[in-house]
Amino acid sequence: MELKEFVKTAITDITEAVSELQSELGNGAIVNPALPHSISNGSVDVVSGNQPIQKMVFDGA
Secondary structure (H helix, E strand, C coil), X not given: CCHHHHHHHHHHHHHHHHHHHHHHCCCCCCCCCCCCCCCXXXXXXXXXXXXXXXXXXXXXX
């Protein structure tokens, strides 16, 4: 598989998973919320309304 195809497939799969997850959640969590500004260090230091925002990083290697 070419790198270009791998990247396209991975991003498509991730965005579809996020969309499906948001539809399935019933606990008030928001997947990939719009941020008022960027998260600088990945900690729970940005608050949107009353909900803390946590940056998640996955290593697919």
